[in-house]
Amino acid sequence: MPxxxxxxxxxxxxxGDSIIKAAARQGIEIPHYCWHGGLSSPANCRMCLxxxxxxxxxxxxxxxxxxxxxxxQDYRPVQKPKLQPACQYAAVENQExxxxxxxxxxxxxxAVQELLLLNHPVDCPICDQAGECKLxxxxxxHQQTQKRMLDEPVHKPKAVVFGPTIVYDAExxxxxxxxxxxxDEVAKDPVLDMRERGNLNEVFVAPGRQLEGHYTxxxxxxxxxxxxxxxxxxxKARVWFLKSAKTVCQGCAxxxxxxxxxxxxxxxxxxxxxxxxxxxxxxxxxxxGMLTYHAAHDGRVIEARxxxxxxxxxxxxxEASKRLGDVPKSAIAVVLSAQHxxxxxWAVRELGKLLGAGTLYAxxxxxxxxxxxxxxxxKNSNTAGVKELAPESKTYAQLLxxxxxxRVSHVIALGGLTPRLxxxxxxxxxxxxxxxxxxxxxxxxxxAAHIVxxxxxxxxxxxxxxxxxxxxxxxxxxxxxxxxSKPAWELARLLAGAMGLEASWVKLKDVRANLIGESPISTRxxxxxxxxxxSIVPPSLPPLSPTRPPRPSxxxxxxxxxx
Amino acid sequence: MARAFPKKPPAxxxxxxxxxxxxxxxxxSYLPEILGGIGATMSHFFKNTxxxxxxxxxxxxxxxxxxxxxxxxxxxxxxxYPERFRGMHRLTTREDDxxxxxxCLCCSTACPAQCIHIEAGEYPEGDKRRGYERYPVKFVxxxxxxxxxxxxxxxxxxxxxxxxxxxxxxxxDSRDQFIYTKDLLTSMAGRDGSHQTGNARHEPGDPxxxxxxxxxx
Numbered sequence: 001m002p003x004x005x006x007x008x009x010x011x012x013x014x015x016g017d018s019i020i021k022a023a024a025r026q027g028i029e030i031p032h033y034c035w036h037g038g039l040s041s042p043a044n045c046r047m048c049l050x051x052x053x054x055x056x057x058x059x060x061x062x063x064x065x066x067x068x069x070x071x072x073q074d075y076r077p078v079q080k081p082k083l084q085p086a087c088q089y090a091a092v093e094n095q096e097x098x099x100x101x102x103x104x105x106x107x108x109x110x111a112v113q114e115l116l117l118l119n120h121p122v123d124c125p126i127c128d129q130a131g132e133c134k135l136x137x138x139x140x141x142h143q144q145t146q147k148r149m150l151d152e153p154v155h156k157p158k159a160v161v162f163g164p165t166i167v168y169d170a171e172x173x174x175x176x177x178x179x180x181x182x183x184d185e186v187a188k189d190p191v192l193d194m195r196e197r198g199n200l201n202e203v204f205v206a207p208g209r210q211l212e213g214h215y216t217x218x219x220x221x222x223x224x225x226x227x228x229x230x231x232x233x234x235x236k237a238r239v240w241f242l243k244s245a246k247t248v249c250q251g252c253a254x255x256x257x258x259x260x261x262x263x264x265x266x267x268x269x270x271x272x273x274x275x276x277x278x279x280x281x282x283x284x285x286x287x288x289g290m291l292t293y294h295a296a297h298d299g300r301v302i303e304a305r306x307x308x309x310x311x312x313x314x315x316x317x318x319e320a321s322k323r324l325g326d327v328p329k330s331a332i333a334v335v336l337s338a339q340h341x342x343x344x345x346w347a348v349r350e351l352g353k354l355l356g357a358g359t360l361y362a363x364x365x366x367x368x369x370x371x372x373x374x375x376x377x378x379k380n381s382n383t384a385g386v387k388e389l390a391p392e393s394k395t396y397a398q399l400l401x402x403x404x405x406x407r408v409s410h411v412i413a414l415g416g417l418t419p420r421l422x423x424x425x426x427x428x429x430x431x432x433x434x435x436x437x438x439x440x441x442x443x444x445x446x447x448a449a450h451i452v453x454x455x456x457x458x459x460x461x462x463x464x465x466x467x468x469x470x471x472x473x474x475x476x477x478x479x480x481x482x483x484x485s486k487p488a489w490e491l492a493r494l495l496a497g498a499m500g501l502e503a504s505w506v507k508l509k510d511v512r513a514n515l516i517g518e519s520p521i522s523t524r525x526x527x528x529x530x531x532x533x534x535s536i537v538p539p540s541l542p543p544l545s546p547t548r549p550p551r552p553s554x555x556x557x558x559x560x561x562x563x
Numbered sequence: 564m565a566r567a568f569p570k571k572p573p574a575x576x577x578x579x580x581x582x583x584x585x586x587x588x589x590x591x592s593y594l595p596e597i598l599g600g601i602g603a604t605m606s607h608f609f610k611n612t613x614x615x616x617x618x619x620x621x622x623x624x625x626x627x628x629x630x631x632x633x634x635x636x637x638x639x640x641x642x643x644y645p646e647r648f649r650g651m652h653r654l655t656t657r658e659d660d661x662x663x664x665x666x667c668l669c670c671s672t673a674c675p676a677q678c679i680h681i682e683a684g685e686y687p688e689g690d691k692r693r694g695y696e697r698y699p700v701k702f703v704x705x706x707x708x709x710x711x712x713x714x715x716x717x718x719x720x721x722x723x724x725x726x727x728x729x730x731x732x733x734x735x736d737s738r739d740q741f742i743y744t745k746d747l748l749t750s751m752a753g754r755d756g757s758h759q760t761g762n763a764r765h766e767p768g769d770p771x772x773x774x775x776x777x778x779x780x
Binding site (some may be wrong): 124125126130158159161165235238240241 | 592665667668669683684685694695696697718721
């Protein structure tokens with residue numbers, strides 16, 4: 001691989017890479033606002049300027065400028081090199097590039113930073129970006145001077161509603177045009193543009209339109225400052241209180257990699273942010289996916305139920321074992337769920353095996369909107385995983401048919417969701433002798449269930465999900481278990497124990513060891529590194545962003561079971 | 564038997580011995596000294612009273628800060644605190660008596676004692692500040708936990724919290740009385756009796772404020 005020198009350090013690059021991209025791949029950040037790995041390079045923020053040393057037979061490009069001489073008490077003419085934007089200048093073999101080591105680059109960065117903050121309102125206390133704002137970070141790193149302008153800054157529109165999800169503040173905007181380019185290049189809906197010039201420059205929505213569609217949240221995500229904010233997160237939390245867990249979006253079969261930001265003090269999730277993964281979602285997520293973090297708290301099953309009566313977990317397990325204890329084993333059906341992790345499904349399938357149950361079925365959410373950017377029609381996160389565990393499993397429609405025909409009278413089901421909500425289906429479910437549901441979320445199955453056991457949601461336990469590309473992706477735990485809920489693989493073990501059967505797994509690592517034993521060779525390596533790996537990408541693809549050290553396992557101790 | 568470690572000679576005594584008073588009957592009875600002490604006190608008492616009645620000496624109650632008075636009648640009288648004394652907190656208000664705090668949580672972040680609890684909320688529909696900034700629905704300071712370091716005041720970017728009330732920590736008889744809520748904190752005035760902050764800034768609705776729409780250009 002060819003290399004160039006950045007501040008004396010060899011940086012490898014692929015032909016066609018810009019300097020900033022090659023440096024970013026090595027984990028070296030050249031400060032920038034407008035450049036984004038997934039978008040084009042307009043080079044309009046001028047923050048990434050670098051000095052290029054002339055090659056052997058090249059004349060240095062120098063500019064005549066004046067410099068203040070304190071001894072002379074006057075300006076004197078000097079020369080400075082013409083700096084180049086690192087986001088547009090293609091890397092050249094053996095090129096010598098100076099960034100942090102060049103006096104001129106440091107001066108240019110401070111000057112650009114000062115210009116961007118000239119008319120900035122500095123309303124950090126009421127800005128939701130405070131704490132993760134590039135203007136704040138770069139002021140500290142590259143400027144650190146007070147404002148010199150004494151005049152009233154130019155005022156521009158504030159809190160402009162761009163659409164159902166996004167609010168815009170023109171005063172905070174640095175005109176990097178990332179949001180405009182995102183809508184143009186990725187979402188293919190060029191609804192944003194900029195107007196006016198100079199310090200009156202602002203982003204606006206095409207007349208007669210709103211910023212809407214399936215990718216509006218990403219305009220906020222690419223915004224390096226607080227100009228664009230989402231109505232969903234606006235005024236909800238201060239980011240320095242939030243911690244992130246590397247999770248996988250549960251919205252559809254794409255399995256976008258995401259950071260789930262949560263407040264460890266209140267055990268509440270506050271937002272999703274896409275996590276870069278070149279193999280799956282690149283840098284993006286859709287609006288529907290970004291909002292699925294609400295499912296960490298909405299519609300959760302957090303208490304065991306017998307019928308509609310809330311009971312303790314032990315009582316529910318006892319009731320389940322009593323009801324299932326003396327029924328013919330062939331009449332028991334086990335329903336896996338494409339909404340739950342591979343570990344949960346494996347444990348429930350094993351429970352079925354221990355019971356000697358007959359047929360395996362698979363349920364989950366139905367189909368919905370799809371596009372060719374990210375969104376998949378299949379609204380389940382683990383359809384491929386269930387298929388891998390139980391290739392012969394029957395569908396939910398077949399389960400209903402078998403119920404009506406009387407072939408199935410007792411069901412142990414994982415997950416509460418069904419592909420559709422239909423009164424006729426509810427009648428069929430009502431005919432069952434026993435329906436035990438291990439579910440994290442309410443659905444048609446939990447409503448019809450005789451016994452509901454509360455399972456933790458994806459945010460409360462680590463789990464593996466197989467996306468539509470058959471990539472095994474591990475989602476980390478963010479929150480502590482809510483209410484009396486426990487991971488479904490543990491509920492399956494407890495249920496087996498209540499029925500006098502001995503489960504072969506006690507801990508998550510036992511489940512994973514068994515999964516590794518069963519998986520196709522190609523995925524085995526990924527599962528083995530799973531507990532620490534953030535996302536499982538085939539080894540041929542290098543991780544795009546520099547890997548961060550794992551989050552320290554701090555935070556409050558887990559609440560006692562049953563608390 | 565020979566000693567392994569010969570005994571060191573004692574160090575010379577570097578002091579002079581006190582000559583104690585002889586324990587005579589008059590010393591042992593204490594009476595002459597007690598009477599002498601009472602005599603000194605009473606001579607000052609009669610002298611001061613006479614001087615005060617004659618007007619040649621300041622009255623310690625009415626002329627408490629005059630020269631020659633070293634005692635004050637606390638708690639009826641209090642010493643003046645220094646200009647920058649950090650007393651109990653107060654929350655300042657704007658010109659329209661609304662709370663100045665925007666619930667940015669900088670104070671509770673900076674607080675080393677973690678005694679500030681804020682619940683932020685949005686202004687109600689129709690308020691000119693809705694969509695522009697938020698306000699504290701709850702603002703609670705546990706004054707018992709507070710260490711009066713003043714970090715909250717320094718962290719506040721809006722001059723919304725101050726410790727210039729001049730009131731020092733008050734003794735209460737139960738813990739819940741130390742929990743100062745938003746209303747109590749807002750009702751406290753500065754030492755000059757004011758509730759507002761001097762730091763004016765752009766507010767939504769000001770003629771100079773850009774407003775919430777695009778029509779001003």
